[in-house]
Amino acid sequence: MRITVLLTTLACVLGLSGTGRAAQIASPTIYGATSQKTAQCTIGNLGTTPVSVTVNIVDESGAVVSTDSHCGIVEPSFLCQVAAIGIPTGSAFACTAKTSGSTAKLRGSFSLISSAGLPLRSVELR
DSSP, X not given: OHHHXXXXXXXXXXXXXXXXXXXXXXXXXXXXXXXXXXEEEEEEEOSSSOEXXXXXXXXXXXXXXXXXXXXXXXOTTOEEEEEEESOOTTOOEEEEEEESSOOTTEEEEEEEEETTSOEEEEEEOO
C-alpha cells in the first residue's frame, strides 16, 4: 500500500515538474455598444526590470483577434498598447497578457472604443 501511494505521489510531482512558470493577467469579456469599433489593451510595467509580455485580444469564443501591434519587451515605467481596429459590433471581447515571469508588477486595462473615438467601456486586467 505504501509503495503504491509513494509511486502515485512521485508520478504527480514529476508530471508537474515540466510546467512552466508562465503567468497571466486578463480582463473579463466585455461588450461596448453597436458603435464599438476598436478594442484596445494597455499594459504597464511598474517594476524595475524589463518584462517580456505577449498580449492578445480575444473574441467571445476565445479566438485571437488580429491586432495592429504587439508588446514584446515592456521596459520599466513604460506602457504598451495593442489595438484591434474594425471589430464586429455585435461581439464581446477580452484581453490577456502573458509573461514567463511574475505579473506582480504588471498592470493593465482593456477598453472598447466607439467609431467616434470615445471609450464605451473599460475594465482592469487581473
